[in-house]
Amino acid sequence: QVQLVESGGGLVQAGDSLRLSCAASGRGLSRLTMGWFRQTPGKEREFVATIRWSGADAYYADSEKGRFTISADYDRTAATVYLRIGSLKPEDTAVYYCAASERLLGATTREDYDYWGQGTQVTVSS
Secondary structure (H helix, E strand, C coil): CEEEEEECCEEEECCCCEEEEEEEEECCHHHCEEEEEEECCCCCCEEEEEEECCCCCCEECHHHCCCEEEEEEECCCCEEEEEEECCCCHHHCEEEEEEEECCCCCCCCHHHCCEECCCEEEEEEC
16 A cells, blocks of 8 residues: 655745655555646646656646656655645645556556545645
């Protein structure tokens, strides 16, 4: 079983930057593809970015390129995935979810992911 715990959300001002963290634990982490999604009330959970633990194959939703940076740190003691968001906008307000997929590549939809964290709220004030 894989456990994912997000942190780093909060109330920020427009124009600020923020880094979200996702601490991963469990068996077989190294084979998984990691991703970030976000969701606002009444809307579908949308894909933001994905990455392999090696740091390879980072891929972003077209709308998120430029301001979002996904990265991953993996060693014997800890496994953490990060999402940095620059130049925050009020429309970035959402619950951000970390997820893990058994797929090697092409994990860009909610259905591609097998494990989910509880989410962390990001609120951007104008």
